Amino acid sequence: MSQAGPGYPDESKGTIKVAQLYPRDMNIYGDWGNALVLQRRIGWHGYTPELVEYNVGDDFPQDVDIIVGGGGQDSGQLVIQDDLQSRAGVLKDLAEDGAPMLLICGLYQLFGRFFKTRTGAIIPGIGVLDVETHGTDERLIGNVKVSTPEFGEVLGYENHSGQTTLGSGVRPLGTVPKGTGNNSSDGHEGARYRNIVASYLHGSLLPKNPAIADFLIRTAAERKYGTFVPGNPDDRYAELAREHAARRPR
Amino acid sequence: MFSFSVPLGKLVRRASRLRGGGSALPGLVVEKIDPGFMRRTLTTLPHGVAVVSGTNGKTTTTKMVVELLESQGLKVFTNRTGSNFTRGVAAALLGEVDWRGRLEADVAVLELDEAHAVHFVNSVPPRYCLLLNVLRDQLDRFGEIDKTAQLLQHIAAKTTGTVVLNREDPRVARIAETLTGQEVRYFGLDDSLLATFPNDDDMRAAPGSPAPADLPEKPAADVVLRKVGADSAEFEYDGGRVTTGMKLRGVYNIFNAAAALTLARSICGGGAVDADHATLLQALSQVAPAFGRGESLTVDGQPLDLVLVKNPSGFRLGLKSFPAGGYATMIAINDNYADGRDMSWLWDVEFDSLREGGVDQLTGSRAYDMALRLQYDDVRIGAVETEIAPALAAFIREAQGKPKRIFCTYTAMLAIRRELSKITTVEVVS
Numbered sequence: 001m002s003q004a005g006p007g008y009p010d011e012s013k014g015t016i017k018v019a020q021l022y023p024r025d026m027n028i029y030g031d032w033g034n035a036l037v038l039q040r041r042i043g044w045h046g047y048t049p050e051l052v053e054y055n056v057g058d059d060f061p062q063d064v065d066i067i068v069g070g071g072g073q074d075s076g077q078l079v080i081q082d083d084l085q086s087r088a089g090v091l092k093d094l095a096e097d098g099a100p101m102l103l104i105c106g107l108y109q110l111f112g113r114f115f116k117t118r119t120g121a122i123i124p125g126i127g128v129l130d131v132e133t134h135g136t137d138e139r140l141i142g143n144v145k146v147s148t149p150e151f152g153e154v155l156g157y158e159n160h161s162g163q164t165t166l167g168s169g170v171r172p173l174g175t176v177p178k179g180t181g182n183n184s185s186d187g188h189e190g191a192r193y194r195n196i197v198a199s200y201l202h203g204s205l206l207p208k209n210p211a212i213a214d215f216l217i218r219t220a221a222e223r224k225y226g227t228f229v230p231g232n233p234d235d236r237y238a239e240l241a242r243e244h245a246a247r248r249p250r
Numbered sequence: 251m252f253s254f255s256v257p258l259g260k261l262v263r264r265a266s267r268l269r270g271g272g273s274a275l276p277g278l279v280v281e282k283i284d285p286g287f288m289r290r291t292l293t294t295l296p297h298g299v300a301v302v303s304g305t306n307g308k309t310t311t312t313k314m315v316v317e318l319l320e321s322q323g324l325k326v327f328t329n330r331t332g333s334n335f336t337r338g339v340a341a342a343l344l345g346e347v348d349w350r351g352r353l354e355a356d357v358a359v360l361e362l363d364e365a366h367a368v369h370f371v372n373s374v375p376p377r378y379c380l381l382l383n384v385l386r387d388q389l390d391r392f393g394e395i396d397k398t399a400q401l402l403q404h405i406a407a408k409t410t411g412t413v414v415l416n417r418e419d420p421r422v423a424r425i426a427e428t429l430t431g432q433e434v435r436y437f438g439l440d441d442s443l444l445a446t447f448p449n450d451d452d453m454r455a456a457p458g459s460p461a462p463a464d465l466p467e468k469p470a471a472d473v474v475l476r477k478v479g480a481d482s483a484e485f486e487y488d489g490g491r492v493t494t495g496m497k498l499r500g501v502y503n504i505f506n507a508a509a510a511l512t513l514a515r516s517i518c519g520g521g522a523v524d525a526d527h528a529t530l531l532q533a534l535s536q537v538a539p540a541f542g543r544g545e546s547l548t549v550d551g552q553p554l555d556l557v558l559v560k561n562p563s564g565f566r567l568g569l570k571s572f573p574a575g576g577y578a579t580m581i582a583i584n585d586n587y588a589d590g591r592d593m594s595w596l597w598d599v600e601f602d603s604l605r606e607g608g609v610d611q612l613t614g615s616r617a618y619d620m621a622l623r624l625q626y627d628d629v630r631i632g633a634v635e636t637e638i639a640p641a642l643a644a645f646i647r648e649a650q651g652k653p654k655r656i657f658c659t660y661t662a663m664l665a666i667r668r669e670l671s672k673i674t675t676v677e678v679v680s
Contacts, residue, residue, distance in 0.1 A: 032597055033598075040626050207597070244615065248585060
C-alpha cells in the first residue's frame with residue numbers, strides 16, 4: 001500500500017519498500033509505531049513508501065529495502081518459530097548484503113543464536129546476530145536512556161525477562177546511563193551488526209529517535225539508488241517529546 | 251470476640267479524612283494488625299462476596315451490579331471510592347462496619363484490579379466472580395496478556411459458587427475449561443456487534459479476515475446483548491428479548507450491562523429472592539456512568555464529557571463510541587504508575603477520526619508524546635501544555651460555546667476533576 005499525503009513532495013525520488021515481520025503475532029508493544037514512522041518519514045524525505053506485512057505462511061516479499069520486527073508474548077514467539085527458521089536463509093542473505101533492519105525485543109532475541117528458557121529448553125534462533133539470550137525470573141522494566149556513538153542519546157522503555165549477551169561478532173548499540181538494557185551486568189543495550197539495529201527498547205523506538213529511522217531510510221536509499229537525498233521532516237514535536245521523556249523517572 | 255483493630259482502624263480512617271489523605275491508609279493499618287478482619291467480616295454475609303475483575307469496565311460494571319441488586323431490596327457493600335486494591339476494600343469496610351466489626355449487608359460486590367484480586371481471593375474466597383476481559387494494559391506491571399489471563403483464572407478457581415465469563419473474549423471464555431466445581435455462566439454479544447469490539451489479537455489483522463477455524467462453537471449465554479440504539483438496548487435472556495432505555499452511552503458500557511445483569515441474576519436466583527426482571531431493567535435503565543467513564547458534566551452551559559482511556563482497545567473504543575463531530579477535543583496523557591508508564595500503547599491507536607476537527611489542547615506529563623503521535627496521523631494540534639490546570643483553563647476558554655470532550659488517562663482524570671470541581675459540580679475521588 002503506497003501512501004502519499006500532506007507534506008509529501010510532488011516528485012518521488014523512488015520507492016522504498018518496508019516489510020514488517022509477523023505483525024499479527026509479534027506486535028505487543030506498539031511495534032506498529034515503528035512501521036508507521038518509517039512509512040511517513042520515507043514520504044517526508046521525498047521517496048514513495050511501500051509497506052508490506054509478512055505473517056506466518058505468507059510468500060516472502062520480493063525486493064525488500066527495510067525490515068522491521070517487533071516483540072511478542074511467549075505464545076506469539078512459539079507461533080512464529082518454525083516459520084522464522086524456514087526464512088533463515090533469505091533473512092541472513094539480506095543482512096549480509098547490508099539491508100537495513102530494525103529488530104525489537106522478541107525478534108532481536110530470535111535473530112540471535114538461541115534463547116534458553118528458564119526451564120532450560122533451547123529455542124534456536126536464526127543466527128543472524130552473534131548474541132544469545134537466557135530467560136530469567138527477573139523482569140527488567142522501565143524508562144531507558146542509551147548513549148550511542150552513532151545516534152546520540154536514544155530514549156525508550158524496556159520490559160523483558162530475557163537477558164542477552166553479545167558475542168564478538170556484534171557491538172552494542174550503546175551504554176546505559178539509565179535503565180538496564182541487554183542484561184543486568186554489562187551496562188550496555190542493543191546490538192549493531194552491518195546495517196541492523198537491534199534493541200530492547202520500545203516506546204515506540206523510532207518516533208522519539210528519528211536519527212535511527214533516518215539511518216534505516218538513508219541506508220536503504222543508498223543501497224538501492226546509490227545516494228540518499230534527504231528531505232526536511234519537521235522534528236519539533238520529536239525534540240520536545242525527547243526532552244520530556246528524558247526527565248521521567250526510571 | 252472484641253478486637254481492638256476495628257476501633258483503631260476507624261480512628262485512623264477519621265484522622266486521615268481530617269487531613270484529607272488517601273483512602274487506603276486505614277485499611278493498611280487494620281490489615282497489618284488484624285489480617286483476618288476482612289475474611290471474618292465478609293464471609294458471614296448471607297449472599298457472600300462477588301468479585302468483579304478484568305482490564306476494562308470494572309468500575310462501571312460494579313456500579314451497575316450494585317444498583318441492580320439494590321433494586322431487588324438487597325443491602326450491598328461495595329468499594330465505591332474507586333480504590334480497587336485490597337487495602338482499599340479494607341478501608342471501605344472500616345467505613346461501614348460498626349465499632350464491633352459487624353457489617354450490615356446482604357452481599358459484598360467488589361471491584362478488584364487483577365493482580366490484587368489474586369491476593370484478595372486467597373484470603374477471602376468469593377462466592378461469585380465476574381471476569382470481563384483481558385486486554386493489553388499495564389504490561390509494565392503484568393508483563394504479558396497471557397499472564398493477566400492466568401491471574402483471572404486464579405480468581406475463578408478460588409470462587410466457590412458461580413463464575414460469570416465473557417463469551418466473546420477467548421482468553422476469558424477459555425477459563426471455563428480449567429474449572430471443575432463451579433457453575434459457569436456467560437454473557438455474550440450478538441454477532442452483528444462483534445465488529446465494534448476490536449480485540450488485541452485482530453488489532454493488526456486484515457479487516458474482514460476470517461476467524462481462526464479452530465474456535466469451538468460458542469456456548470449459550472445467560473444474557474446476550476442483541477442491539478444498541480441511541481439511548482436504548484435490547485437484551486436476550488430466558489428465551490425472550492427485551493428492549494430498555496439506557497442512560498449509559500458507548501456500546502462497551504452497554505455490553506458490560508449484559509455482564510452486570512448476568513451476575514445480578516446469578517446472585518438473586520441463587521438465594522432467597524428471585525430476580526424481579528421489571529425492576530432489574532428499570533434499575534439498569536437508570537444507571538449513570540461511573541466517574542470519568544463517558545460521564546457528562548456541564549461547564550459554561552455546555553456539556554463536557556470525560557472519557558477515561560487506559561489502553562489501546564479502550565482508547566479505540568472511546569474514539570468510536572464518542573464521535574468527534576461538533577466537539578472541541580482535549581487529550582490528557584500522564585505516565586504515572588496508575589496510568590501505565592510505557593507510551594508504546596499510543597502507537598496502537600489510530601487517530602484518523604480526529605483528523606477533521608483536530609485536537610484543540612494536549613496536556614499531561616507525556617503531552618508531547620501525544621503530539622508526536624498525532625503528527626504521524628496528520629491530526630491538527632492546537633496547543634500543548636504539560637501542566638494540567640492551565641491547559642484545562644485554556645481549553646475551556648478557547649472552546650467557549652462548544653460542547654467539549656476530554657480523553658484522559660487515570661491520574662490525569664483525577665487532576666482534571668479536581669480542577670473542574672472549582673467551577674462545576676463533580677464528585678471528587680481521592
